[in-house]
Amino acid sequence: MLESVLIANRGEIACRIIRTAKSLGMRTIAVYSEADANSLFVRMADEAHCIGPAPARESYLRIDAIIEVARRTKAASIHPGYGFLSERAEFAEACATNGIVFVGPPASAIKAMGLKDAAKALVQQAGVPVVPGYHGSKQEPDFLRQKAYEIGYPVLIKAVAGGGGKGMRRVEKAADFDAALESAQREAASAFGDPRVLVEKYILSPRHIEIQVFADGHGNVVHLFERDCSLQRRHQKVIEEAPAPGMPDDMREVMGRAAVEAARAVGYVGAGTVEFIADGREGLRPDRFYFMEMNTRLQVEHPVTEAITGLDLVELQFRAASGETLPFAQDDLIIDGHAVEARLYAEDPEKEFLPSTGKLWALEFPEGEGIRIDTGVETGAEVTPYYDPMIAKVIAHGATRDEALSRLAEALGETIVAGPKTNTAFLKRLCEAPEFRAGRFDTGFIDRNLDALGVGPQPLDEVAVSFGAAALTSRKIDQLRMSEHLRNDEPSSPWLEPDGFQLLGTRSVGMPVLADGERVEAREIFSEEHPGVSTVAVGESDPWADERIDQEVDAPHGVYILKGGRQTLVQFYDPFDVDLEHMDQGGSVKAPMHGKLIAVFVQPGDKVEKGQRLAIVEAMKMEHVLVAPSDGEVAELAAEPGAQVAEGARLIALKAKEE
Structure with a gap:
């Protein structure tokens, strides 16, 4: 086994790699940007070294800086995780040049499969069907526009060098092509340092199905079954599961064999994923799937494969990189139950999924049978604008698909995040959506069901605002009592009330507050039957109803009320805060x-x-x-x-x- 590893990545995947490496007795070395100096993965590693400022181009994408740290710390290997440099052949070559083991495929395999156009040509020669489109090298806008016309709309513009939805645009009509092309090229250049794109036909009712492959350095290649990644938004995966619902045995065999042969053709070593698009209009059929690309790295969604196979893919990566032979053959592998993974993001579904940043004032995850949490942050951490907004991956495993989805929905309902807005409630609704539970879905499912999934502006949660206003009132009274040096058991004086008071009748006092930045008129209502007892009401809410919330999280600038996976920040209204x-x-x-x-x-x-x-x-x-x-x-x-x-x-x- 390798003696040490430098993790050329950050966040939850760095934490994930560190845990397995330590279990194997390896010394772990982290590299971090200035923005990540206080991150969890930095503290978890045996040692950590700063490699530059926050922007990825000045830190996590700097091959020279990472190699220098590896040389200085005498790292035996480098694990690239996913994203950043994980699919850069020049990074693998730099490792080899400096006598460092790259925990991944050889540079030649990355080159062969790393560019979508070349990969499609390679697998096409092997008889694997590919999506119709233009996969050549010409990049002139007029030429690509003409190719899109020939292919027929709708089309997909896709970055040649990358994945994760970056540099990808769906174009419905010719009038939108130029703007989409410009945006895709700019985003591809920013994410991968390569603006080149290809243009493909958009498959109607598409299912995104990928095959996990694994190879050692001795010519042994197997597949670890498939994952269904069809629940997507803006071409980014939201929920992934294994195995794929409705997958016939003959199709699994055909797709698995095609993926293994693709990996074998390029001399692949380690973990990789061969991605296919399937035409799902009449269910999954072995004659209706097309090769899209091969990701020459570990995937974000690898935990669902680990759950149904009982394997640790990161451990297998280290063992393959150490020169060991695969300890199993294809026939030894079986599918155990079903697993589902949800990507918990710092984003606001009520505002077109805009990324949300800031301090995590609270972060709590449930524990239970079949539940796994992969995260790289904790309470008190900052979600910055520099990197992917993922907070955690919530994974559920069960004997059946229904059991796994029910466990995932329950776990999401018990997840507490305060600070940045999140997609928690959206994910829970996805898990509970009847059509999805019945296996009737494709990559357009989310876009077709935005209203039912709670996407877009939602009505004010009056109960949440009432709880928040009550908490603020209680805080203010406590501050006044402290200023008057009153003990908790001393009666409150009417002179401590922050507003006017009356001796007879029901008293209702207006108190304007801010709910997520919008002014709301709340009112404090005092009980006639119980002097000194009050509650707060907003709008039509019943001030004395037995309502419940999930969590109340106090912060210096206000109070966060969590209810049904939705977060509401309630603050005192300042009438002088005007631009x-x-x-x-x-x-x-x-x-x-x-x-x-x-x-x-x-x-x-x-x-x-x-x-x-x-x-x-x-x-x-x-x-x-x-x-x-x-x-x-x-x-x-x-x-x-x-x-x-x-x-x-x-x-x-x-x-x-x-x-």
Whole structure:
């Protein structure tokens, strides 16, 4: 076994690798950016070294800095995790040049499968069907637009060098092609350092099914069955499961054999995933699937494969990298039950899934039979705008698919996250969606069911606001009692009330609060039967009803109320907190999250129409387009492209259109 490993990654996958490496007696070495100095994986490692500033290009994507730390610490191996440098052939070559074992496939295999166009040509020669499209090297916009026309809309524009939904755009009509191409190329260049794309036919009713393969350095290659990753949003996986629902045995055999042969053709070593798209209009059939790409690394969703096989894929990676032979053959592998994984993200489904940043004031996960949590953060950690917004992977295993999904839904319902907004309630609703539970779904399922899944603006949770306002009132009274040096058992004086009072009748006192930044009129109601007892009501909520919440989390700036997987931040309303400087302007376009302003499409004096593209902010590896909220004229640009901007920062000032 290798004596030591440097983990060239961060977050939950770094923690995951460190745990297995330590169980094998290996010395663990972490590298981190300045933004990750206090991260969990840094503390878990035996030693850790800073490699640069927060932006990935200046830290986690710097091959020279990582190799230098490996040499200085005498690391026997480097594990790249997934993302960042995991599929960069030059990184594997740099390891080999410096006598460091790369825990992954040889550089030649990464080159062969790392570029989607070359990989498709390779597997096509082996007789594996591929999605119709243009996979060549020409990148001129006019040429690609013509190819899209020939293929027929809808089409997919996909980055040649990467995955994870980065640099991928679905285009419905020719009029949208140029903007989509420009955005895909820019995002691909940012994420992978390579702007090249290919154009493919978009398969209707598609199911995204991938085969986990594993190979040693002695010519042995097996597959560890399939995963279904069809529940996606913006081409990013949301929930993955193994095995695939409705997968016939003959199709599993055909797909597994095709994946094994693809890996064998490039001399693959270690863990890899061969991804296919299946036409699911008439169920899964062995003659209706197409090769998409091969990911030459460990996948985010590998825990569901571990759950149904009983294997530790990271341990197998280390053993293969050490030169060991696979301890099993294909016939030794069996599927044990069903497993499902949900990706818990710091994002807001009520605001088009915008990434959410900030301090985690509370983070609690359930424990129980068949439940596994993979995370790289803890209470008190910061979710920054620099990296992927994943907080955790929640994995459930059961004897049947229904049991696994029920366990996952229950675990999500017991998960507590306060601070950044999350997709917890959205994930729980997905697990409980009748059509999904019945196995009737494809990659468009989420987009077709946004309303039922609670996506988009939701009504104010009056009960949550009532609890929050009551907590704030209690906090204020406690502060007043402390200022008067009263003991808890001393009666409260009416002179300590923060507002007016009366001696007779029911007293109801107005108290404006902020609920997620919006002013709400709450009222404190005092009981006639029980003097000194009060409650808080908002809107039509019953002030004396026996309502329940999941958690109340106190923070210096307010109180977080968690109810049904949804988070509401309640704060005292400050009437003097007004942006006086820009009150006379028709409107402001603000940064929806912390990030980088990468493009501005207007200048002062330009006339704009409602919905027109104004700028693009990049955060957490994704682009977010800002549009004009109404017709008007650009009055001011408050930031230049390339600037780092804070959430809520004013970027563009608009003057209302003159009538």
